[in-house]
Amino acid sequence: MERVIERFIEYAKIDSETLNEYDFKERLKKDLEDLGLEVYEDKAGEVVGSNSGNLIAKLKGTGDKTILFSAHMDTVSPGKGIEPYIDEDNILRSKGDTILASDDKAGVSAIMEMLTVLKEENIPHHNIEIAFNIAEEGGLRGSKNLDYSKINADFGIVVDSGGAPGHTIVQGPAQTKINVKFKGRSAHAGVAPEDGVSAIVVAAQAISKMKLLRIDEETTANIGYINGGGPTNIVTDTVEIHAEARSLNDEKLQAQVDHMVKCVEEAQAEYGIEAEIEVLEAYKPFKVELDSLPAQTVKAACDRLGFEFSPAKSGGGSDTNNYNLHNIPSVNLGIGMTKAHSVDEFCKVEDIVNGAKLLIEIARADV
DSSP: OOHHHHHHHHHHTSOOBTTOOHHHHHHHHHHHHHTTOEEEEOSHHHHHTOSSOOEEEEEOOSSSOEEEEEEEOOBOSSOSSOOEEEOTTSEEEESSSSOOOHHHHHHHHHHHHHHHHHHHTTOOBOEEEEEEESOOTTTOHHHHTOOGGGOOOSEEEEEEESSSTTEEEEEEOEEEEEEEEEEOBOOBTTTOGGGOBOHHHHHHHHHHTSOOEEEETTEEEEEEEEEEOOOTTBOOOEEEEEEEEEESSHHHHHHHHHHHHHHHHHHHHHHTOEEEEEEEEEEOOEEOOTTSHHHHHHHHHHHHHTOOOEEEEOSSOOHHHHHHHTTOOEEEEEOOOBSTTSTTOBEEHHHHHHHHHHHHHHHBSOO
């Protein structure tokens, strides 16, 4: 079995759900130091509430470029006690009722294999910077609070996407969070229901008027969380919803957010109650041109390996968004993860192996 797959299986077994990345961070810190890299942990964990910061590591090379390679350490739930295995079709899966964690330990493993091969085979390479981030899931908070004073990269390669190696995300959406607390009026549901105003009814009306899920080819929206209520003999006075909207187009995103807020405002006005509405920008969109340094570097590496270079847009956010925001032109590479964020997640062995090969080719300074 390829060493990178053995590494992935080891890494996947280390619990690292979002905001609990400490154990995985400690393992990666040791592995990076064993390879001779200079390693630094920033203070992002103190900001986002994690028990770990982001890991930043550096390896000096002989080339004239500095490349940032990045993946995230955290996983979604259920991500405790993961037991990866390889099935008869050479596909990695999880034995239990958990995710596999190819999102994004496949990316982390490929980067670590790249570093190992560069050192073992003494391959001439460009200056390399590594960022293994916390809290990517649920808002890209690790990369948002990364210590950018430690980063001097000319461009970035994020390894955190579905698709085979060569699949390259060059455009990603912005995301806005919409959190609402509906405040109704409680009353006895059997004796005097007319004295109350059900926050459940108001929330339901607002949601029923919203355009949700796929809005158009560039825009999506979703209600992810709703909570409120209690005994059936009490008219519910408080309900909370957490929602999001995403789009590759800023104007479309704003229009969708305005629409969702308007639905809430109209429902609360009809029932004469208050609603606390919180609108938060999670991250901004990015677009990298095909003639940019990161895209051309990936294409050239793919050409040398015989991989298909496949530039694409994505409906998902990644740390790539924040790197581009901080003037580090970056793309996001496919590493084979499929059905991520679900217990049906899987990943082809060959995709992780080829992903590591592609990273090595990108890092080389002798081509």
